[in-house]
Each structure stands twice: as C-alpha cells, then as structure tokens.
Amino acid sequence: MxxxxxxxxxxxxxxxxxxxxxxxxxxxxxxxxxxxxxxxxxxxxxxxxxxxxxxxxxxxxxxxxxxxxxxxxxxxxxxxxxxxxxxxxxxxxxxxxxxxxxxxxxxxxxxxxxxxxxxxxxxxxxHADPAGAPLVVGDLEVDAVQRRVRRGGTPAHLTPIEFDLLAYLAARPRAVQPRERLLAEIWGWGEAAGTRTVDSHVKALRRKLGADLIRTVHGVGYALEVPE
Structure with missing residues (x-):
C-alpha cells in the first residue's frame, strides 16, 4: 500500500x-x-x-x-x-x-x-493557489505560496502551524476569532478541549513578530491588529 x-x-x-x-x-x-x-x-x-x-x-x-x-x-x-x-x-x-x-x-x-x-x-x-498574491496588512506580509512571513521587511521563521494561524488571522484583520473556531479551522478539531494549544501558538507568534500584533479578547479569542 x-x-x-x-x-x-x-x-x-x-x-x-x-x-x-x-x-x-x-x-x-x-x-x-x-x-x-x-x-x-x-x-x-x-x-x-x-x-x-x-x-x-x-x-x-x-x-x-x-x-x-x-x-x-x-x-x-x-x-x-x-x-x-x-x-x-x-x-x-x-x-x-x-x-x-x-x-x-x-x-x-x-x-x-x-x-x-x-x-x-x-x-x-x-494545494495552495500558486497564483495567490502575498497578503499585506500594514507592515506585515504573508506569502501563502512561499509560506514566508515578513514584518517591517524582516523575515520571521514560523512553524507550519504558526504560519497557518497567522495567515487565518491576517486574512480577517481586526475581526475577533474565538478559540474554538481557530481550533476547528486550523487544527481541524471539533471540540474545545485544546484551547491552550491556541494560546501557546499565539504566544510563540508574539515572541517572533511582536507583542502588539495579536490582541487578546478575554474570554473569547484573538484578533490581528493592523500594524502601522
């Protein structure tokens, strides 16, 4: 097989x-x-x-x-x-x-x-669209084809799932995404038992890209702030 x-x-x-x-x-x-x-x-x-x-x-x-x-x-x-x-x-x-x-x-x-x-x-x-243009939100650039991220022109090394999480938030700037939705969309889980997984990945993104990039909405989830 x-x-x-x-x-x-x-x-x-x-x-x-x-x-x-x-x-x-x-x-x-x-x-x-x-x-x-x-x-x-x-x-x-x-x-x-x-x-x-x-x-x-x-x-x-x-x-x-x-x-x-x-x-x-x-x-x-x-x-x-x-x-x-x-x-x-x-x-x-x-x-x-x-x-x-x-x-x-x-x-x-x-x-x-x-x-x-x-x-x-x-x-x-x-199966990412090879013709897809990079997503630009303020000083953040997310290239889904090459799976590369830059902030202020500086490259950031992300794990595959960190990239997927950032890309999902960046495609919906300022919109609050509940943890449960992120688990379902990024991890494919149908239950909310792994919300700490989301929290840990968000902390890793903040460490790599800046603490101001992702806003915590307490009791709900996260939103990508539009960088200057």
Whole structure:
C-alpha cells in the first residue's frame, strides 16, 4: 500500500509506544517505532515519515534535540508528547519546529484526531493557489505560496502551524476569532478541549513578530491588529 501515510513514533515507554502504534495502524497508517533520541533521528532519515509523534523525555538526547535534527534533515510535522504541563517547555518545543503538543496522560482517540488534523493541514498547504498574491496588512506580509512571513521587511521563521494561524488571522484583520473556531479551522478539531494549544501558538507568534500584533479578547479569542 504505497499511498499509506507513514508515522514515526519516538517514545521510550514501551507500553505507550505500542498503544499509540496500534491505534494509528488501526486508522490505516504505517507506523515505525524508535525508543531513544539517536534512533529517532536515524529512523526519521531512513523512513522519511509524513509525521512524527515525539516524546520530550528520551534517553540519549531529548525530544527537543531530536526535533531540531529531524527538521534540519527535512521539514516534517511533529506532534510532541510531554509529561510536564509547563508552558516554557511547550514554547521551547514549538520554537524548535514542533507543530502541536499533548500532555500525558492523553486520550489515544484525541491523539489520532490531532494526527489527522496535522495531515489535513499539510494537504491544504500543498494545494495552495500558486497564483495567490502575498497578503499585506500594514507592515506585515504573508506569502501563502512561499509560506514566508515578513514584518517591517524582516523575515520571521514560523512553524507550519504558526504560519497557518497567522495567515487565518491576517486574512480577517481586526475581526475577533474565538478559540474554538481557530481550533476547528486550523487544527481541524471539533471540540474545545485544546484551547491552550491556541494560546501557546499565539504566544510563540508574539515572541517572533511582536507583542502588539495579536490582541487578546478575554474570554473569547484573538484578533490581528493592523500594524502601522
């Protein structure tokens, strides 16, 4: 079955790794397993997965270093698993190229839903209109074809899902977007259980592009301010 999507699971806890792999295989994915940092990087180079499910705490070297090395080889969506619900750790993970994260313990059903959502995002990006002109909002320029962002003429390096979130907000300047809508449109989730994911990605965008760019509407969501 050459058209099956391939997922690499890098997880040192055998029970979790096998459970995740079994659930993903039941959904039709081909799954490869690795159980430490070095073998995770080697497996990514050998199998060229469509997506990586990556634990943060690994023997050898940690998941953050795995993510850096894997993304340097070839950009690929990464869903990080962390045992600690620490915002700094999550932002660091997003900063080294992870697209999403889940905190342990997690529901296998939710993990599969997030994998499907990341795959849909990749498909949307692949079918972007090649004739589409860059979106310019004030001093912000968002190029959907080249997937590049500049603010004030300065390039910013965004993860794929950060780009999609910014592009969605920039296409609707000043309009408040509820977290639940952003989850549905960007992540493809039909439930509001992951609103902290949105918050963390917004914080990462502010860190990279300026704290004044995205306005928080407390209790509702976010809006892109029109930059000067």
């Amino acid at each position: 050459g058209n099956k999507r391939r997922v690499l699971v890098v997880e040192d806890e055998q029970t979790i790794a096998e459970s995740v792999a079994a659930r993903l295989r039941a959904e039709g994915f081909e799954v490869d397993l690795a159980h430490d940092g070095p073998s995770g990087v080697a497996a990514a180079a050998e199998h060229r997965p469509d997506l990586v499910v990556l634990d943060v705490m690994l023997p050898g070297f940690d998941g953050l270093e795995v993510c850096r090395r894997v993304q340097a080889q070839r950009p690929v969506p990464v869903l990080m698993l962390t045992a600690r619900d620490d915002e700094t750790d999550l932002l660091v993970g997003l900063g080294v190229g992870a697209d999403d994260y889940m905190t342990k313990p997690f529901s296998p059903r939710e993990l599969v839903a997030r994998v499907h959502a990341l795959m849909r995002r990749v498909d949307r990006a692949a």
